[in-house]
Amino acid sequence: MIFMNALEQILPSDRISDNETILEKHSADESYHTPALPNVVVFPKTTIEVSRVVKLASEFNVPIVPFGLGTSLEGSVIPYQGGITIDFSLMNQILEVRPDDFLVKVQPGVTRKQLGKELKKYGLFFSVDPGADATLGGMAATNASGTTSVKYGVMRDQVRNLQVVLADGSVVHTGNMAAKSSSGLHLNGLFIGSEGTLGCFTELTLKVHGIPEKMVAGRAAFTTLDNAVGAVIAILQAGIPVARVELVDASSMKHINLFSNTDYLEMPTIFIEFHGNEAGLQEDMNFTTEILEEHQCQDLAFEADTLGRNRLWEARHQTAYAFLHHYPGKKQMVTDVCVPISNLANAIKQGRAAMDASGLAGGIIGHVGDGNYHILMMIDAQNPEDIAKANKVNEQIVSYALSCGGTCTGEHGVGVGKAKYQLAEHGAALQVMKSIKDSLDPHHIFNPGKIFTDLN
Amino acid sequence: MIFMNALEQILPSDRISDNETILEKHSADESYHTPALPNVVVFPKTTIEVSRVVKLASEFNVPIVPFGLGTSLEGSVIPYQGGITIDFSLMNQILEVRPDDFLVKVQPGVTRKQLGKELKKYGLFFSVDPGADATLGGMAATNASGTTSVKYGVMRDQVRNLQVVLADGSVVHTGNMAAKSSSGLHLNGLFIGSEGTLGCFTELTLKVHGIPEKMVAGRAAFTTLDNAVGAVIAILQAGIPVARVELVDASSMKHINLFSNTDYLEMPTIFIEFHGNEAGLQEDMNFTTEILEEHQCQDLAFEADTLGRNRLWEARHQTAYAFLHHYPGKKQMVTDVCVPISNLANAIKQGRAAMDASGLAGGIIGHVGDGNYHILMMIDAQNPEDIAKANKVNEQIVSYALSCGGTCTGEHGVGVGKAKYQLAEHGAALQVMKSIKDSLDPHHIFNPGKIFTDLN
The missing domain is CATH 3.30.70.2740 (Alpha-Beta Plaits)
Structure with a gap:
């Protein structure tokens, strides 16, 4: 109660909630992991407010879970030890677009689609596309990626700078606005993918890209999975600069057809995309077609117009929902x-x-x-x-x-679902990670139980 | 003396040296920074040997400086507090080339040119080119980059995994061989650019690239620096995917001509390169030519054959030496x-x-x-x-x-030359870096005085 009273000194009461519906909304993500309720959800609007909440939580030793939109697939945002969930939905401003520098500065609650819509006005786009319309704060926290990372890289490759609230409430920045730097230890990369275990992100400076002159997407069906995967490997090895290359198996194609009313062949299928100039793309497509045909491709269609391309990727992105619907x-x-x-x-x-x-x-x-x-x-x-x-x-x-x-x-990300594999994967390096966690969050208030299972 | 005796239990005496010439060779880099002698130089051949040396140094609280080829420009390898310099020149094996995975595993003493020669046999190349023929361990330690990073990225973008000897002599790996990962804290990025302050690298797994189908390099001279820089910005903003784009000012062009017996116009000059397929490159070159001409380019020459391209880049890479020679x-x-x-x-x-x-x-x-x-x-x-x-x-x-x-x-990198700017650049984040340094190297045996000036 003392804690709640102190919280009310920091935030107006309409941005502090222990209403059951609100708690439930923050108890789960999109995964199969068992939900758990936080004790309270707060909705800060500024970095200062986040800093005050964290400082207070630190004083009272109350767990903190940062929350974007809850699209995690490994339980990263489920507050298994209760405490405060910080919901970033009111920190959803695009603070600055710098088209000349190919940079944008956003608050953590901005969603991928919201950003895409704004950038389009400048002829720019943000490259990371995990499917779900997640928040950029959440995407940075899990080092999200998706269909386009084969060409443009993952979240860690796009973040130039983070503003982070640390366990003691202090506010630091982890990078700068230059395209590269060899200055100091690389905190940017360390905080990205830390899943809320080291601090709360309150601002992100992200690299964006010019919308390519031309984009072409294609779809190719194969009688066997082996041929489909073989074709992809051959395309990569030929050095053809694909912007996306996705595999969807026969069973998934069937569910896509059922869900999206499409009539694709229900065979292992490759979805592929190229970005570049017209002449270069034509050469890439010709070369790709040769390789696909060498791998007994049954059906091949390229879509150069936006509508056709969008329809094609929409189908691919609906796969998970198509199964859930079925x-x-x-x-x-x-x-x-x-x-x-x-x-x-x-x-x-x-x-x-x-x-x-x-x-x-x-x-x-x-x-x-x-x-x-x-x-x-x-x-x-x-x-x-x-x-x-x-x-x-x-x-x-x-x-x-x-x-x-x-x-x-x-x-x-690791969340709770992959925590049990951390020792097998990292060996003695897991202890190094724990040392870093201990030094930055000595009382383990940030997202306890995630990534590291045996810290309390 | 007890320490030297203990060292002789670990390494054969011909790989331990306090010979003055050897000490002097390890007292300086290519910079203006004042030299300083180490007490002893060791030449390990294996990770185990490095681990034993580090463990011993830890026990005796003796500073350790990892040394590649001494091409640093900020005094990163100068042992201002004496101690042991670990020279990695005998750990210079290319351990594995995995062309199908676009990966190579090397020891830290392998040089950039040595790797390039081996990779050529597979139709592959390593993209980071800082000019000097540095070791890959040193390049990772400073997060080196150079002319090609505008397209392919910096060292940090190429390293998939490091084997690192920590302060207690334990050996960890920081990554894996997959193209991406969201598992655990990102140690890879943290160790890269740490300039020997967190550990010694004993193996590196690096991303390599297929040699592009076609490469074209060009050179364009301008009457003013403004026009030259303006042209570069316009090319980037047009989204033309340049592989390199370098500026050399009039005074540097003059020294290049003197040194290399060339007769380039002694004006601000842009060196540029494109990688891709033939048709795409032609379109990129046409578009680039338009932009260069809009910016009053005086002289424009493209070189498509290897000899011409190499001659052009050789000239650019000789700039620093041209001045030194003069x-x-x-x-x-x-x-x-x-x-x-x-x-x-x-x-x-x-x-x-x-x-x-x-x-x-x-x-x-x-x-x-x-x-x-x-x-x-x-x-x-x-x-x-x-x-x-x-x-x-x-x-x-x-x-x-x-x-x-x-x-x-x-x-x-920071070395000693940029240490004084760390607080101004990183602010409160410098304390976070120091916490990490403290937790991984509590007695500050690794490269003391570098990056962090006030730790002892």
Whole structure:
């Protein structure tokens, strides 16, 4: 109660809530992970307010969970130890667009689509597209990526500077506005992907790109998964600069057709996109077509106009929702390993075999240009048997990925779902990470239980 | 003496040296910074040997300086507190080339040119080219970059994994072989650019690229610096994907002609390069030519064959040596700020004015596509007046760069020369860096006095 009273000294009462509906809204993400309620949700509008809340939480040793839109897939925002959830939805201003510098400064609650709409006015775009319309703060917290990272990189590649509130309430900046720097230790990269365990982001300076002169997207169906993955590897090895290259398996194509009323061939399908000038793209497309045909491509269509391109990617982006729609009441466990490209075909085959053996329904999609793929498994989140089955598949997939030098999470983050794999993946380096966590957040108030399971 | 005896238990005596010539060779870099001798130089061949040396140094509280080839420009490898210099020249094996994964694993003593020669056999190349034939360990330690980073990125963008010996002698790995990862805290980025203050790198896994189908380089001279910089900004803003774009001022062109027996126009000159397929490049070159002509370009020549291209870049890379050759006995102070592109023209004009006011001779070159430029000032390193003049110019330039959101070092690192600007640049974040340093190297045995001046 003393804590709540103190909180009311910092924020107006209409931006502090322990209303049950609000608490519930902040108790879960889009994953199968068990929800848990925070004690209170606050809605700051400024960095100073965030700093005061954090300082207070530090004094009272109350856990803090930063919250964007709750689109996490690994429980990163679920407040398992209660405490304060800081909802950033009122910090949603695009603060500055610097078209000459290809930079934009935003508050953490700005969403990807909101930013895209604003940048379009300047002939610019933000390259990271994880599918969901997540907040940029959340995307930076998990080092999100998605379909375009094969060309433009992941969140960590786009962030030039963060304003961060640390555990003692102090406010620091982690970078600058220059295109490169060798000055001091690289805090930018460290905070990105830290999932709220080191501090709260209150401003982000992001790199943006000029909208390419020309974009062409294509779709190619194959009779076997092997041929589809083989074609992707051959395209990458030929050095063709793809902007996106996605794999969708036959089962996923079937659910896309059902959901989106499309009539795509229900075979393993590659979605691909090129960005560049007209003459260069034509040469890239010709070369790509040759490679696709060498891999017994059954059906090939390119879309050069915006409408056709959007329709094509919309279908791809709906895959997860198409499954959820088809299995009402069920949740999805989505795996997220990333492997070296040379291991990709085997990894996907092993993943498909593991899912088939489990008896769970689902599909495989992947950002295959990066060696990152997802198995979507439909489960009844109330049924411990389903969860056990899905966990077993996940364990087999992660174990394979680690055995070939990959990672347990390519883009979703660790949250609670991947914490158990951290020691296997990082070995003695996990202790280095813990030392850094201890030195920056000595009382472990920031998102306790995430990434590091055994810190209290 | 007890320490030396203990060292002899770890390494054969022919790989431990306190011979004066050897100590002197490890007392300086390529900069104007005052040399200082280490007490002993060791030449390990394996990670285990490095680990044992570090453990011993830790026990005896002896400073450790990792040493590649000594091409640093900020005194990063000068052992001002004596101790052990670990020379990595015997750890110079290319351990593995994985062409299918676009990865290579090397020991830290492998040089850039050595790697390039090996990769060529596979149709691959390593993209970071700082000019000097530095070791890859050293390049990672300073987060080096150079002419190609405008397209391919800096060292930090190429390193997938490091094997690092920590202060207690333990060996960790900081990453993996996947193209992306959201697993755990991002140690890779933190260790890169840490200049030997957090640990010793003993293995590096690096991203490599396929040699582009086609490369074209060009050279364009302008009557004014303003027109030259304006042309570069216009090219970037047009979204033309340049692979390199360099500025060389009139005074530097004059010294290049003297040194290389060339007859280039002695005017501000842009060196530019494109990588891609033939049709795309032609379109990029046409568009670029239009922009250059709009900016009153006086002389324009493209070189498509390897010989011509190499000759052109050789000239550019010789700039620093051309000045040194022209002023025998003098040293160079090289500034290294990086600013947002929109501030670049003003920054360079301010830099030129500051140098002119100082009375020092010198030139300006720059990786202008990144907003990073260098003023080369010729000084007599024994003459305190010269050093004071150069320091004053440097301070003015750094101050301007920081005032517009830039950085005091774009690619050379902090070493000792930029340590005094760390607080101004990073503010409260410098304390965060120090906390991390303290937690990973509590007794400050790794490269003491570098980056952080006030730790002992």
